[in-house]
Amino acid sequence: MPKTINKIPAGDPLNIPEQKEIIDRILQENEGAVGATMVVLNELQSEIGFISQAMQAYVAEKLGEPISRIHGVVSFYSFFTTTPRGKHTVKFCVGTACYVSGINQIIDKAKQILNIEPGETTEDGLITLELCRCVGACSQAPVVVVDDNIHGRVQPNRFPRILQDIIKSETE
Numbered sequence: 760m761p762k763t764i765n766k767i768p769a770g771d772p773l774n775i776p777e778q779k780e781i782i783d784r785i786l787q788e789n790e791g792a793v794g795a796t797m798v799v800l801n802e803l804q805s806e807i808g809f810i811s812q813a814m815q816a817y818v819a820e821k822l823g824e825p826i827s828r829i830h831g832v833v834s835f836y837s838f839f840t841t842t843p844r845g846k847h848t849v850k851f852c853v854g855t856a857c858y859v860s861g862i863n864q865i866i867d868k869a870k871q872i873l874n875i876e877p878g879e880t881t882e883d884g885l886i887t888l889e890l891c892r893c894v895g896a897c898s899q900a901p902v903v904v905v906d907d908n909i910h911g912r913v914q915p916n917r918f919p920r921i922l923q924d925i926i927k928s929e930t931e
């Protein structure tokens with residue numbers, strides 16, 4: 760049995776038969792194809808919802824790639840996540856315009872209210888915080904993207920309202 764198999768945490772998709780089947784199918788379908796790494800990672804993110812460390816090691820082994828390469832791709836593109844995303848994603852644009860317009864103060868506010876860091880999900884699985892690159896709405900900086908909706912010119916004191924709207928949408 761390959762070494763990486765022994766290190767898989769209990770709740771990892773590789774230990775859940777239905778998800779393992781999906782992972783193996785994606786790998787088999789793309790084996791030997793040009794650009795297989797990107798295609799496989801994209802499909803895993805879409806179908807499983809995230810790419811765990813164990814999944815990265817498994818993909819590296821199956822595609823015969825160094826684990827550092829797989830890890831490099833996953834950490835470079837913000838589209839990929841290594842843990843499951845919450846039901847709603849709140850992204851903070853850290854592009855130049857948003858940065859100089861004070862996005863950091865809004866990030867601090869979010870961290871203070873939700874008690875999580877960007878890249879993490881609230882315990883109830885409702886909200887994931889993420890950082891993202893420029894979303895093309897620089898004239899509205901600083902920008903926060905909730906799921907697919909852009910909120911422009913967000914001020915720290917307006918941010919709690921955005922979170923309240925998310926919570927309210929769940930209780931309606």
Ligand code: FES
Nearest residue numbers: 852854857893896
């Ligand atoms: S820098 Fe934030 S939208 Fe462009």
